[in-house]
Amino acid sequence: MPTFVINAERRVIIWNRACERLTGVPAHEVIGTSDHWRAFYDEQRHCLADLVLMGRPEAMDELYVTHAEPGDSTHGLRAENWCVMPQVKKRLYLAVDAGPIFDEDGALMAVVETLRDQTEQKLAQMALQSLAVKDGLTGLANRRSFDEKLEAEWLHNQREGTSMAVLLMDVDHFKLYNDTYGHQMGDTCLKSVAAAIDKQVFRPSDLAARYGGEEFAVIMPNTDLDGARHVADRLIEAVRELRLPHSASQTEDCVTISLGAAAFIPSDQRGSGDLVAAADAALYRAKHQGRNRVVCADRVAELVEA
Template sequence: MPAARNAEFAHAFAVRLMQHLVVPTFVLDAERKVIIWNKACERLTGVAAAEVLGTSDHWHAFYEEPRHCLADILVLGSTEELESLYAAHSEPGETAHGIRAENWCVMPRVHKRLYLAIDAGPIFDEDGALLAVVETLRDNTEQKLAQMALHSLAVKDGLTGLANRRSFDEKLEAEWLHAQREGTPLSLLLVDVDHFKLYNDTYGHQKGDSCLKAVAEAMGHQVFRPTDLAARYGGEEFAVVMPSTDLDGALRVAERIRQSIFDRNIAHSASQTADRVTLSIGAASIIPDEEHDPGDLVNAADVALYRAKHSGRNRVMVNEMAAAE
Protein backbone atom coordinates (compact mmCIF):
# COMPACT_ATOMS: atom_id res chain seq x y z
CA MET A 1 0.00 0.00 0.00
CA PRO A 2 2.78 2.50 0.73
CA ALA A 3 3.90 1.99 -2.88
CA ALA A 4 0.39 2.71 -4.13
CA ARG A 5 0.12 5.81 -1.93
CA ASN A 6 3.50 6.96 -3.22
CA ALA A 7 2.31 6.50 -6.78
CA GLU A 8 -0.86 8.48 -6.06
CA PHE A 9 1.17 11.24 -4.41
CA ALA A 10 3.58 11.37 -7.35
CA HIS A 11 0.69 11.57 -9.80
CA ALA A 12 -1.05 14.33 -7.85
CA PHE A 13 2.22 16.24 -7.55
CA ALA A 14 2.86 15.94 -11.31
CA VAL A 15 -0.63 17.26 -12.06
CA ARG A 16 -0.20 20.23 -9.68
CA LEU A 17 3.22 20.96 -11.14
CA MET A 18 1.86 20.93 -14.69
CA GLN A 19 -1.01 23.19 -13.67
CA HIS A 20 1.43 25.89 -12.57
CA LEU A 21 3.94 25.64 -15.40
CA VAL A 22 4.50 28.96 -17.15
CA VAL A 23 4.34 27.11 -20.49
CA PRO A 24 0.78 26.71 -21.85
CA THR A 25 0.10 22.97 -21.66
CA PHE A 26 -2.80 20.58 -22.05
CA VAL A 27 -2.99 16.80 -21.91
CA LEU A 28 -5.27 14.39 -23.76
CA ASP A 29 -5.93 10.83 -22.65
CA ALA A 30 -6.02 7.86 -25.02
CA GLU A 31 -9.66 8.70 -25.87
CA ARG A 32 -8.67 12.28 -26.82
CA LYS A 33 -10.40 13.71 -23.75
CA VAL A 34 -8.76 16.69 -22.00
CA ILE A 35 -7.44 15.64 -18.59
CA ILE A 36 -5.21 18.67 -17.90
CA TRP A 37 -5.61 22.28 -19.09
CA ASN A 38 -3.17 24.40 -17.15
CA LYS A 39 -3.47 28.01 -16.04
CA ALA A 40 -1.01 29.24 -18.68
CA CYS A 41 -3.20 27.60 -21.32
CA GLU A 42 -6.21 29.40 -19.88
CA ARG A 43 -4.38 32.73 -20.13
CA LEU A 44 -3.22 32.07 -23.69
CA THR A 45 -6.57 30.93 -25.05
CA GLY A 46 -9.11 32.65 -22.81
CA VAL A 47 -10.77 29.25 -22.35
CA ALA A 48 -11.21 28.06 -18.76
CA ALA A 49 -10.22 24.52 -17.85
CA ALA A 50 -13.77 23.80 -16.65
CA GLU A 51 -15.02 24.29 -20.23
CA VAL A 52 -12.86 21.60 -21.78
CA LEU A 53 -11.92 19.07 -19.08
CA GLY A 54 -13.41 15.68 -19.88
CA THR A 55 -14.31 16.73 -23.44
CA SER A 56 -12.73 16.68 -26.90
CA ASP A 57 -13.72 20.29 -27.52
CA HIS A 58 -10.23 21.73 -27.05
CA TRP A 59 -10.04 22.63 -30.76
CA HIS A 60 -12.35 25.62 -30.29
CA ALA A 61 -9.70 27.37 -28.20
CA PHE A 62 -7.51 27.63 -31.30
CA TYR A 63 -9.71 27.43 -34.40
CA GLU A 64 -13.11 28.60 -35.61
CA GLU A 65 -14.03 25.23 -37.13
CA PRO A 66 -13.46 21.68 -35.85
CA ARG A 67 -10.07 20.24 -36.73
CA HIS A 68 -7.39 18.12 -35.11
CA CYS A 69 -4.74 19.62 -32.89
CA LEU A 70 -1.24 18.17 -32.81
CA ALA A 71 -2.03 16.03 -29.77
CA ASP A 72 -5.04 14.54 -31.57
CA ILE A 73 -2.83 13.53 -34.49
CA LEU A 74 -0.49 11.66 -32.14
CA VAL A 75 -3.35 9.88 -30.36
CA LEU A 76 -4.92 8.88 -33.68
CA GLY A 77 -1.62 8.10 -35.38
CA SER A 78 -2.79 10.18 -38.36
CA THR A 79 0.52 11.89 -39.16
CA GLU A 80 -0.52 12.10 -42.83
CA GLU A 81 -2.64 15.11 -41.78
CA LEU A 82 0.39 17.17 -40.79
CA GLU A 83 1.05 18.51 -44.29
CA SER A 84 -2.46 19.90 -44.73
CA LEU A 85 -2.94 21.23 -41.20
CA TYR A 86 0.38 22.89 -40.32
CA ALA A 87 2.56 25.53 -41.93
CA ALA A 88 5.70 23.68 -40.80
CA HIS A 89 6.29 20.43 -38.96
CA SER A 90 8.88 17.82 -38.10
CA GLU A 91 8.67 14.37 -39.59
CA PRO A 92 7.59 11.51 -37.31
CA GLY A 93 10.67 10.02 -35.72
CA GLU A 94 12.78 13.18 -35.90
CA THR A 95 12.02 14.07 -32.27
CA ALA A 96 11.84 10.59 -30.70
CA HIS A 97 8.12 9.75 -30.39
CA GLY A 98 6.92 13.35 -30.44
CA ILE A 99 6.11 15.87 -33.16
CA ARG A 100 6.81 19.57 -33.53
CA ALA A 101 4.77 21.93 -35.66
CA GLU A 102 4.06 25.62 -36.26
CA ASN A 103 0.82 27.25 -37.30
CA TRP A 104 -1.32 30.38 -37.28
CA CYS A 105 -4.19 29.97 -34.83
CA VAL A 106 -7.21 32.28 -34.74
CA MET A 107 -7.79 32.06 -30.95
CA PRO A 108 -11.54 32.91 -31.15
CA ARG A 109 -12.07 33.59 -27.45
CA VAL A 110 -9.32 36.21 -27.08
CA HIS A 111 -9.89 37.56 -30.62
CA LYS A 112 -6.25 37.18 -31.59
CA ARG A 113 -4.39 35.52 -34.41
CA LEU A 114 -1.23 33.99 -33.00
CA TYR A 115 1.59 32.02 -34.55
CA LEU A 116 2.19 29.09 -32.21
CA ALA A 117 5.12 26.72 -31.98
CA ILE A 118 3.69 23.41 -30.79
CA ASP A 119 5.24 20.28 -29.29
CA ALA A 120 3.30 17.09 -28.66
CA GLY A 121 4.75 14.06 -26.90
CA PRO A 122 3.19 10.71 -25.94
CA ILE A 123 3.26 9.04 -22.51
CA PHE A 124 3.23 5.22 -22.48
CA ASP A 125 2.70 2.71 -19.69
CA GLU A 126 5.16 -0.06 -18.87
CA ASP A 127 3.59 -2.28 -21.52
CA GLY A 128 3.92 0.35 -24.24
CA ALA A 129 0.24 1.29 -24.33
CA LEU A 130 -0.55 4.96 -24.87
CA LEU A 131 -1.72 6.68 -21.70
CA ALA A 132 -1.79 10.32 -22.76
CA VAL A 133 -0.32 12.99 -25.03
CA VAL A 134 1.10 16.25 -23.68
CA GLU A 135 0.89 19.32 -25.92
CA THR A 136 2.85 22.47 -25.11
CA LEU A 137 2.44 25.81 -26.85
CA ARG A 138 4.74 28.77 -27.40
CA ASP A 139 3.64 32.14 -28.75
CA ASN A 140 6.05 32.97 -31.57
CA THR A 141 3.91 35.71 -33.14
CA GLU A 142 6.39 38.56 -32.70
CA GLN A 143 9.26 36.50 -34.11
CA LYS A 144 7.12 35.33 -37.05
CA LEU A 145 5.98 38.86 -37.90
CA ALA A 146 9.58 40.10 -37.73
CA GLN A 147 10.64 37.25 -40.00
CA MET A 148 7.85 38.08 -42.45
CA ALA A 149 8.83 41.77 -42.42
CA LEU A 150 12.45 40.92 -43.17
CA HIS A 151 11.36 38.59 -45.95
CA SER A 152 9.12 41.30 -47.39
CA LEU A 153 12.01 43.76 -47.36
CA ALA A 154 14.14 41.21 -49.18
CA VAL A 155 11.66 40.39 -51.93
CA LYS A 156 9.40 43.44 -52.32
CA ASP A 157 9.92 46.93 -53.67
CA GLY A 158 9.52 49.40 -50.82
CA LEU A 159 7.53 51.99 -52.80
CA THR A 160 5.10 49.92 -54.86
CA GLY A 161 4.81 46.67 -52.93
CA LEU A 162 5.47 44.66 -56.08
CA ALA A 163 8.29 42.15 -56.25
CA ASN A 164 11.72 43.78 -56.44
CA ARG A 165 14.43 43.28 -59.04
CA ARG A 166 16.08 40.48 -57.08
CA SER A 167 12.80 38.56 -56.92
CA PHE A 168 12.27 39.13 -60.62
CA ASP A 169 15.71 37.75 -61.50
CA GLU A 170 15.18 34.67 -59.34
CA LYS A 171 11.68 34.05 -60.70
CA LEU A 172 12.78 34.40 -64.32
CA GLU A 173 15.68 31.99 -63.81
CA ALA A 174 13.50 29.40 -62.07
CA GLU A 175 10.69 29.61 -64.63
CA TRP A 176 13.18 29.44 -67.50
CA LEU A 177 14.54 26.13 -66.21
CA HIS A 178 11.03 24.78 -65.63
CA ALA A 179 9.80 25.81 -69.09
CA GLN A 180 12.92 24.35 -70.71
CA ARG A 181 12.34 21.04 -68.94
CA GLU A 182 8.62 20.93 -69.79
CA GLY A 183 8.85 22.42 -73.28
CA THR A 184 6.30 25.13 -72.46
CA PRO A 185 6.30 28.82 -73.48
CA LEU A 186 7.55 31.56 -71.17
CA SER A 187 6.49 35.16 -71.73
CA LEU A 188 7.82 38.48 -70.46
CA LEU A 189 6.45 42.02 -70.48
CA LEU A 190 8.56 45.11 -69.94
CA VAL A 191 6.42 48.12 -69.03
CA ASP A 192 7.56 51.74 -69.10
CA VAL A 193 5.70 54.86 -67.89
CA ASP A 194 5.70 57.28 -70.82
CA HIS A 195 7.48 60.63 -70.27
CA PHE A 196 7.88 59.93 -66.56
CA LYS A 197 10.80 62.36 -66.15
CA LEU A 198 8.58 65.15 -67.48
CA TYR A 199 5.85 64.02 -65.07
CA ASN A 200 8.26 64.28 -62.13
CA ASP A 201 9.56 67.66 -63.28
CA THR A 202 6.01 68.99 -63.62
CA TYR A 203 4.25 67.54 -60.59
CA GLY A 204 7.09 66.79 -58.18
CA HIS A 205 8.53 63.59 -56.79
CA GLN A 206 5.68 62.90 -54.36
CA LYS A 207 3.18 62.90 -57.21
CA GLY A 208 5.68 60.82 -59.18
CA ASP A 209 5.71 58.24 -56.42
CA SER A 210 1.91 58.24 -56.39
CA CYS A 211 1.93 57.66 -60.15
CA LEU A 212 4.23 54.65 -59.80
CA LYS A 213 2.01 53.24 -57.06
CA ALA A 214 -1.01 53.62 -59.33
CA VAL A 215 0.77 51.73 -62.11
CA ALA A 216 1.74 48.99 -59.66
CA GLU A 217 -1.84 48.73 -58.38
CA ALA A 218 -3.19 48.48 -61.92
CA MET A 219 -0.68 45.76 -62.72
CA GLY A 220 -1.62 43.87 -59.58
CA HIS A 221 -5.27 43.89 -60.65
CA GLN A 222 -4.48 42.60 -64.13
CA VAL A 223 -1.79 40.05 -63.22
CA PHE A 224 -3.75 37.70 -61.02
CA ARG A 225 -2.53 34.17 -61.76
CA PRO A 226 -0.53 32.87 -58.79
CA THR A 227 2.16 31.60 -61.15
CA ASP A 228 2.78 35.07 -62.65
CA LEU A 229 5.02 37.72 -61.12
CA ALA A 230 4.68 41.50 -61.46
CA ALA A 231 7.83 43.36 -60.42
CA ARG A 232 9.34 46.80 -60.35
CA TYR A 233 12.25 46.38 -62.73
CA GLY A 234 13.87 49.73 -61.98
CA GLY A 235 12.91 53.41 -61.90
CA GLU A 236 9.67 53.82 -63.89
CA GLU A 237 10.03 50.41 -65.53
CA PHE A 238 8.08 47.32 -64.54
CA ALA A 239 8.13 43.69 -65.64
CA VAL A 240 5.77 40.71 -65.70
CA VAL A 241 6.94 37.09 -65.88
CA MET A 242 4.26 34.72 -67.20
CA PRO A 243 4.99 30.97 -67.23
CA SER A 244 3.05 28.65 -69.56
CA THR A 245 1.88 31.66 -71.57
CA ASP A 246 2.24 32.08 -75.32
CA LEU A 247 2.53 35.37 -77.17
CA ASP A 248 -1.22 35.80 -77.63
CA GLY A 249 -1.77 35.39 -73.89
CA ALA A 250 1.02 37.85 -73.12
CA LEU A 251 -0.50 40.40 -75.49
CA ARG A 252 -3.90 40.14 -73.83
CA VAL A 253 -2.41 40.81 -70.40
CA ALA A 254 -0.25 43.66 -71.76
CA GLU A 255 -3.25 45.32 -73.38
CA ARG A 256 -5.29 45.04 -70.18
CA ILE A 257 -2.50 46.73 -68.23
CA ARG A 258 -2.10 49.50 -70.80
CA GLN A 259 -5.84 50.16 -70.97
CA SER A 260 -6.21 50.08 -67.18
CA ILE A 261 -3.76 52.96 -66.73
CA PHE A 262 -5.24 54.89 -69.66
CA ASP A 263 -8.72 54.58 -68.14
CA ARG A 264 -7.51 55.94 -64.81
CA ASN A 265 -7.02 59.27 -66.56
CA ILE A 266 -4.07 60.44 -64.43
CA ALA A 267 -3.45 63.96 -65.74
CA HIS A 268 -0.08 64.52 -67.46
CA SER A 269 -0.05 68.00 -68.98
CA ALA A 270 3.63 67.72 -69.92
CA SER A 271 3.23 64.50 -71.90
CA GLN A 272 4.16 64.81 -75.53
CA THR A 273 1.78 62.08 -76.67
CA ALA A 274 -1.38 62.26 -74.51
CA ASP A 275 -3.17 64.34 -71.87
CA ARG A 276 -2.73 61.60 -69.29
CA VAL A 277 -0.26 59.01 -68.00
CA THR A 278 0.21 56.18 -70.49
CA LEU A 279 2.34 53.07 -70.78
CA SER A 280 4.56 51.59 -73.46
CA ILE A 281 4.90 47.82 -73.24
CA GLY A 282 7.21 45.34 -74.92
CA ALA A 283 6.15 41.68 -75.06
CA ALA A 284 8.23 38.63 -75.90
CA SER A 285 7.66 34.89 -75.64
CA ILE A 286 9.84 31.86 -76.19
CA ILE A 287 10.02 28.15 -75.54
CA PRO A 288 13.40 27.99 -73.80
CA ASP A 289 16.10 25.84 -75.35
CA GLU A 290 19.82 25.21 -74.96
CA GLU A 291 20.71 27.97 -77.41
CA HIS A 292 19.15 30.76 -75.37
CA ASP A 293 19.19 32.01 -71.79
CA PRO A 294 16.89 34.25 -69.72
CA GLY A 295 18.88 37.31 -70.77
CA ASP A 296 17.81 36.70 -74.37
CA LEU A 297 14.15 36.92 -73.38
CA VAL A 298 14.79 40.16 -71.48
CA ASN A 299 16.62 41.59 -74.48
CA ALA A 300 13.79 40.59 -76.79
CA ALA A 301 11.19 42.29 -74.60
CA ASP A 302 13.45 45.34 -74.32
CA VAL A 303 13.69 45.60 -78.12
CA ALA A 304 9.89 45.42 -78.32
CA LEU A 305 9.61 48.13 -75.66
CA TYR A 306 11.99 50.34 -77.64
CA ARG A 307 9.76 49.91 -80.68
CA ALA A 308 6.67 50.83 -78.67
CA LYS A 309 8.32 54.03 -77.46
CA HIS A 310 9.49 55.03 -80.91
CA SER A 311 6.19 54.21 -82.58
CA GLY A 312 4.21 56.79 -80.64
CA ARG A 313 4.03 55.30 -77.11
CA ASN A 314 0.82 54.23 -75.34
CA ARG A 315 0.95 50.90 -77.13
CA VAL A 316 2.09 47.28 -76.96
CA MET A 317 4.71 45.94 -79.34
CA VAL A 318 6.11 42.44 -79.83
CA ASN A 319 9.53 41.11 -80.68
CA GLU A 320 8.51 38.54 -83.27
CA MET A 321 11.96 36.95 -83.27
CA ALA A 322 11.44 35.79 -79.66
CA ALA A 323 7.88 34.61 -80.06
CA ALA A 324 7.23 30.95 -79.34
CA GLU A 325 6.40 29.03 -82.48
Protein backbone atom coordinates (compact mmCIF):
# COMPACT_ATOMS: atom_id res chain seq x y z
CA MET A 1 0.00 0.00 0.00
CA PRO A 2 1.38 3.48 -0.85
CA THR A 3 2.77 4.88 2.40
CA PHE A 4 5.00 7.67 3.58
CA VAL A 5 6.07 8.84 7.04
CA ILE A 6 6.95 12.34 8.23
CA ASN A 7 8.72 13.11 11.48
CA ALA A 8 7.92 15.73 14.11
CA GLU A 9 9.63 18.38 11.96
CA ARG A 10 7.32 17.37 9.08
CA ARG A 11 10.19 15.95 7.02
CA VAL A 12 9.79 12.73 5.06
CA ILE A 13 11.64 9.78 6.61
CA ILE A 14 9.94 6.94 4.68
CA TRP A 15 8.58 6.89 1.11
CA ASN A 16 7.89 3.32 0.03
CA ARG A 17 7.98 1.73 -3.44
CA ALA A 18 4.21 1.70 -3.75
CA CYS A 19 4.18 5.43 -3.06
CA GLU A 20 6.79 5.91 -5.76
CA ARG A 21 4.63 4.00 -8.26
CA LEU A 22 1.48 5.91 -7.33
CA THR A 23 2.99 9.38 -7.43
CA GLY A 24 5.82 8.99 -9.94
CA VAL A 25 8.11 10.64 -7.37
CA PRO A 26 11.22 8.64 -6.38
CA ALA A 27 12.05 8.40 -2.68
CA HIS A 28 15.44 10.11 -3.00
CA GLU A 29 13.70 13.31 -4.15
CA VAL A 30 11.57 13.68 -1.01
CA ILE A 31 13.40 11.91 1.82
CA GLY A 32 14.61 14.55 4.27
CA THR A 33 12.43 17.31 2.77
CA SER A 34 9.02 18.79 3.50
CA ASP A 35 8.09 18.68 -0.18
CA HIS A 36 5.79 15.65 -0.01
CA TRP A 37 2.88 17.89 -1.07
CA ARG A 38 4.48 18.24 -4.53
CA ALA A 39 3.63 14.60 -5.30
CA PHE A 40 -0.10 15.30 -5.01
CA TYR A 41 -0.77 18.98 -5.75
CA ASP A 42 0.48 21.70 -8.08
CA GLU A 43 0.22 24.39 -5.39
CA GLN A 44 1.63 24.22 -1.88
CA ARG A 45 -0.80 23.02 0.75
CA HIS A 46 -0.90 20.73 3.78
CA CYS A 47 -1.36 16.99 3.49
CA LEU A 48 -3.37 15.01 6.03
CA ALA A 49 -0.23 13.93 7.92
CA ASP A 50 0.69 17.60 8.35
CA LEU A 51 -2.66 18.31 9.97
CA VAL A 52 -2.13 15.51 12.49
CA LEU A 53 1.30 16.86 13.44
CA MET A 54 0.01 20.43 13.62
CA GLY A 55 -3.07 19.45 15.64
CA ARG A 56 -5.37 21.12 13.09
CA PRO A 57 -8.18 18.68 12.24
CA GLU A 58 -10.53 21.62 11.63
CA ALA A 59 -8.56 22.45 8.46
CA MET A 60 -9.98 19.33 6.80
CA ASP A 61 -13.13 21.28 5.97
CA GLU A 62 -11.15 23.48 3.62
CA LEU A 63 -8.74 20.92 2.20
CA TYR A 64 -10.70 17.71 1.65
CA VAL A 65 -13.84 16.77 -0.27
CA THR A 66 -14.97 14.44 2.47
CA HIS A 67 -13.52 13.41 5.82
CA ALA A 68 -14.25 11.50 8.98
CA GLU A 69 -15.18 13.49 12.04
CA PRO A 70 -12.07 13.63 14.24
CA GLY A 71 -12.44 11.73 17.48
CA ASP A 72 -9.64 10.75 19.82
CA SER A 73 -6.50 12.41 18.42
CA THR A 74 -4.53 9.21 19.08
CA HIS A 75 -6.42 7.52 16.25
CA GLY A 76 -5.45 9.98 13.54
CA LEU A 77 -7.54 11.34 10.67
CA ARG A 78 -9.25 9.95 7.57
CA ALA A 79 -10.21 11.86 4.42
CA GLU A 80 -10.79 11.64 0.65
CA ASN A 81 -9.82 14.08 -2.07
CA TRP A 82 -9.09 14.64 -5.76
CA CYS A 83 -5.34 15.02 -6.31
CA VAL A 84 -3.77 16.40 -9.49
CA MET A 85 -0.65 14.18 -9.29
CA PRO A 86 1.73 16.48 -11.22
CA GLN A 87 4.43 13.89 -11.96
CA VAL A 88 2.18 11.16 -13.40
CA LYS A 89 0.00 13.84 -15.02
CA LYS A 90 -3.36 12.37 -14.08
CA ARG A 91 -6.06 13.25 -11.60
CA LEU A 92 -6.72 10.61 -8.95
CA TYR A 93 -9.27 10.34 -6.17
CA LEU A 94 -7.39 9.17 -3.09
CA ALA A 95 -8.63 7.86 0.24
CA VAL A 96 -6.12 8.88 2.90
CA ASP A 97 -5.42 7.73 6.45
CA ALA A 98 -2.94 9.54 8.70
CA GLY A 99 -2.02 7.84 11.96
CA PRO A 100 0.22 9.24 14.72
CA ILE A 101 3.23 7.43 16.21
CA PHE A 102 4.08 8.22 19.83
CA ASP A 103 7.26 7.60 21.81
CA GLU A 104 7.40 5.89 25.20
CA ASP A 105 6.56 9.17 26.93
CA GLY A 106 3.48 9.74 24.79
CA ALA A 107 5.03 12.49 22.69
CA LEU A 108 4.07 12.62 19.02
CA MET A 109 7.17 11.70 17.03
CA ALA A 110 5.90 10.88 13.51
CA VAL A 111 2.82 10.37 11.36
CA VAL A 112 2.19 7.54 8.89
CA GLU A 113 0.07 8.46 5.86
CA THR A 114 -1.38 5.63 3.74
CA LEU A 115 -3.11 6.14 0.40
CA ARG A 116 -5.69 4.16 -1.56
CA ASP A 117 -6.52 4.91 -5.18
CA GLN A 118 -10.35 5.11 -5.30
CA THR A 119 -10.59 6.79 -8.72
CA GLU A 120 -12.51 4.01 -10.51
CA GLN A 121 -14.98 3.66 -7.66
CA LYS A 122 -15.48 7.43 -7.46
CA LEU A 123 -16.05 7.77 -11.21
CA ALA A 124 -18.56 4.89 -11.10
CA GLN A 125 -20.36 6.58 -8.20
CA MET A 126 -20.46 9.88 -10.09
CA ALA A 127 -21.82 8.09 -13.17
CA LEU A 128 -24.61 6.51 -11.12
CA GLN A 129 -25.46 9.87 -9.55
CA SER A 130 -25.55 11.44 -13.00
CA LEU A 131 -27.92 8.73 -14.25
CA ALA A 132 -30.22 9.46 -11.33
CA VAL A 133 -30.64 13.12 -12.27
CA LYS A 134 -29.94 13.29 -16.03
CA ASP A 135 -31.72 12.03 -19.09
CA GLY A 136 -29.62 9.30 -20.66
CA LEU A 137 -30.17 10.41 -24.26
CA THR A 138 -29.92 14.19 -24.14
CA GLY A 139 -27.87 14.89 -21.01
CA LEU A 140 -30.47 17.37 -19.77
CA ALA A 141 -32.07 16.97 -16.36
CA ASN A 142 -34.60 14.14 -16.28
CA ARG A 143 -38.26 14.26 -15.26
CA ARG A 144 -37.48 13.37 -11.65
CA SER A 145 -35.04 16.29 -11.41
CA PHE A 146 -37.62 18.58 -13.01
CA ASP A 147 -40.31 17.60 -10.48
CA GLU A 148 -37.97 18.05 -7.50
CA LYS A 149 -36.68 21.42 -8.74
CA LEU A 150 -40.22 22.61 -9.45
CA GLU A 151 -41.40 21.89 -5.91
CA ALA A 152 -38.32 23.44 -4.30
CA GLU A 153 -38.52 26.63 -6.37
CA TRP A 154 -42.27 26.89 -5.91
CA LEU A 155 -41.82 26.96 -2.13
CA HIS A 156 -38.91 29.41 -2.37
CA ASN A 157 -40.74 31.83 -4.67
CA GLN A 158 -43.85 31.57 -2.49
CA ARG A 159 -41.81 32.60 0.56
CA GLU A 160 -40.21 35.46 -1.37
CA GLY A 161 -43.44 36.54 -3.04
CA THR A 162 -41.79 36.50 -6.46
CA SER A 163 -42.97 35.19 -9.81
CA MET A 164 -41.63 32.01 -11.37
CA ALA A 165 -42.07 30.65 -14.89
CA VAL A 166 -42.26 27.33 -16.70
CA LEU A 167 -41.74 26.75 -20.42
CA LEU A 168 -42.98 23.58 -22.10
CA MET A 169 -42.06 22.76 -25.69
CA ASP A 170 -42.58 20.01 -28.26
CA VAL A 171 -40.61 19.14 -31.39
CA ASP A 172 -43.12 19.75 -34.18
CA HIS A 173 -44.29 16.69 -36.16
CA PHE A 174 -41.75 14.48 -34.46
CA LYS A 175 -43.62 11.25 -35.26
CA LEU A 176 -43.41 12.15 -38.95
CA TYR A 177 -39.71 12.85 -38.49
CA ASN A 178 -39.16 9.37 -37.02
CA ASP A 179 -41.27 7.76 -39.74
CA THR A 180 -39.25 9.56 -42.44
CA TYR A 181 -35.69 9.39 -41.11
CA GLY A 182 -35.79 6.48 -38.65
CA HIS A 183 -35.50 6.30 -34.87
CA GLN A 184 -31.73 6.62 -34.80
CA MET A 185 -31.93 9.94 -36.62
CA GLY A 186 -34.82 10.82 -34.32
CA ASP A 187 -32.53 10.37 -31.32
CA THR A 188 -29.90 12.53 -32.99
CA CYS A 189 -32.52 15.20 -33.60
CA LEU A 190 -33.57 15.20 -29.94
CA LYS A 191 -29.96 15.51 -28.79
CA SER A 192 -29.39 18.46 -31.12
CA VAL A 193 -32.56 20.22 -29.97
CA ALA A 194 -31.64 19.56 -26.33
CA ALA A 195 -28.19 21.07 -26.84
CA ALA A 196 -29.70 24.16 -28.49
CA ILE A 197 -32.11 24.58 -25.56
CA ASP A 198 -29.36 24.12 -22.99
CA LYS A 199 -27.21 26.83 -24.59
CA GLN A 200 -30.03 29.36 -24.19
CA VAL A 201 -30.60 28.65 -20.50
CA PHE A 202 -27.92 30.90 -19.01
CA ARG A 203 -28.74 31.37 -15.33
CA PRO A 204 -27.50 28.83 -12.77
CA SER A 205 -30.90 28.95 -11.05
CA ASP A 206 -32.75 27.80 -14.20
CA LEU A 207 -33.20 24.16 -15.18
CA ALA A 208 -33.63 22.69 -18.66
CA ALA A 209 -35.08 19.18 -18.68
CA ARG A 210 -36.37 16.48 -20.96
CA TYR A 211 -39.98 16.30 -19.84
CA GLY A 212 -40.81 13.17 -21.79
CA GLY A 213 -40.53 11.85 -25.36
CA GLU A 214 -40.01 14.83 -27.66
CA GLU A 215 -41.13 17.30 -25.00
CA PHE A 216 -38.76 19.58 -23.11
CA ALA A 217 -39.21 22.00 -20.21
CA VAL A 218 -37.46 24.89 -18.52
CA ILE A 219 -37.98 26.07 -14.93
CA MET A 220 -37.16 29.75 -14.38
CA PRO A 221 -37.32 31.00 -10.77
CA ASN A 222 -37.74 34.72 -10.08
CA THR A 223 -39.05 35.30 -13.61
CA ASP A 224 -42.18 37.07 -14.81
CA LEU A 225 -44.06 36.42 -18.05
CA ASP A 226 -42.11 39.04 -20.01
CA GLY A 227 -38.83 37.39 -19.01
CA ALA A 228 -40.21 33.96 -19.86
CA ARG A 229 -41.36 35.18 -23.28
CA HIS A 230 -37.92 36.60 -23.99
CA VAL A 231 -36.26 33.24 -23.34
CA ALA A 232 -38.99 31.40 -25.25
CA ASP A 233 -38.34 33.50 -28.35
CA ARG A 234 -34.63 32.69 -28.12
CA LEU A 235 -35.40 28.98 -27.89
CA ILE A 236 -37.66 29.02 -30.94
CA GLU A 237 -34.97 30.79 -32.97
CA ALA A 238 -32.13 28.58 -31.67
CA VAL A 239 -33.90 25.44 -32.87
CA ARG A 240 -34.72 27.01 -36.24
CA GLU A 241 -31.06 27.93 -36.66
CA LEU A 242 -30.07 24.28 -36.39
CA ARG A 243 -31.57 23.87 -39.88
CA LEU A 244 -32.20 20.17 -39.30
CA PRO A 245 -33.97 18.94 -42.46
CA HIS A 246 -37.58 17.81 -41.98
CA SER A 247 -39.12 17.13 -45.37
CA ALA A 248 -42.29 15.67 -43.81
CA SER A 249 -42.99 18.72 -41.65
CA GLN A 250 -46.23 20.52 -42.29
CA THR A 251 -44.75 23.72 -40.83
CA GLU A 252 -41.33 24.37 -42.40
CA ASP A 253 -38.73 22.27 -44.20
CA CYS A 254 -36.63 22.07 -41.04
CA VAL A 255 -37.17 20.98 -37.44
CA THR A 256 -39.07 23.51 -35.30
CA ILE A 257 -40.64 23.59 -31.86
CA SER A 258 -43.88 24.83 -30.38
CA LEU A 259 -43.70 26.44 -26.96
CA GLY A 260 -46.07 27.30 -24.12
CA ALA A 261 -45.06 29.72 -21.36
CA ALA A 262 -46.67 30.47 -18.01
CA ALA A 263 -45.61 32.56 -15.03
CA PHE A 264 -47.21 33.69 -11.79
CA ILE A 265 -46.51 34.24 -8.12
CA PRO A 266 -47.03 31.03 -6.11
CA SER A 267 -49.83 31.15 -3.57
CA ASP A 268 -51.70 28.89 -1.17
CA GLN A 269 -54.60 28.78 -3.63
CA ARG A 270 -52.53 27.16 -6.39
CA GLY A 271 -49.82 24.52 -6.53
CA SER A 272 -46.86 24.01 -8.79
CA GLY A 273 -48.96 21.67 -10.90
CA ASP A 274 -51.18 24.60 -11.85
CA LEU A 275 -48.19 26.42 -13.30
CA VAL A 276 -47.24 23.40 -15.41
CA ALA A 277 -50.87 22.95 -16.47
CA ALA A 278 -51.03 26.57 -17.62
CA ALA A 279 -47.84 26.14 -19.66
CA ASP A 280 -49.16 22.87 -21.09
CA ALA A 281 -52.44 24.49 -22.12
CA ALA A 282 -50.49 27.30 -23.79
CA LEU A 283 -48.38 24.70 -25.61
CA TYR A 284 -51.56 22.95 -26.82
CA ARG A 285 -52.82 26.24 -28.22
CA ALA A 286 -49.49 26.91 -29.93
CA LYS A 287 -49.78 23.57 -31.72
CA HIS A 288 -53.44 24.17 -32.54
CA GLN A 289 -52.58 27.54 -34.12
CA GLY A 290 -50.10 25.99 -36.53
CA ARG A 291 -46.97 25.22 -34.45
CA ASN A 292 -43.53 26.85 -34.67
CA ARG A 293 -44.57 29.62 -32.27
CA VAL A 294 -44.81 30.75 -28.66
CA VAL A 295 -48.10 31.13 -26.80
CA CYS A 296 -48.27 32.55 -23.28
CA ALA A 297 -50.75 32.05 -20.47
CA ASP A 298 -51.52 35.04 -18.27
CA ARG A 299 -51.37 35.06 -14.50
CA VAL A 300 -54.89 33.74 -14.08
CA ALA A 301 -54.14 30.94 -16.54
CA GLU A 302 -56.37 32.39 -19.24
CA LEU A 303 -54.62 31.84 -22.55
CA VAL A 304 -53.71 34.75 -24.78
CA GLU A 305 -52.06 34.45 -28.14
CA ALA A 306 -48.45 35.54 -28.21
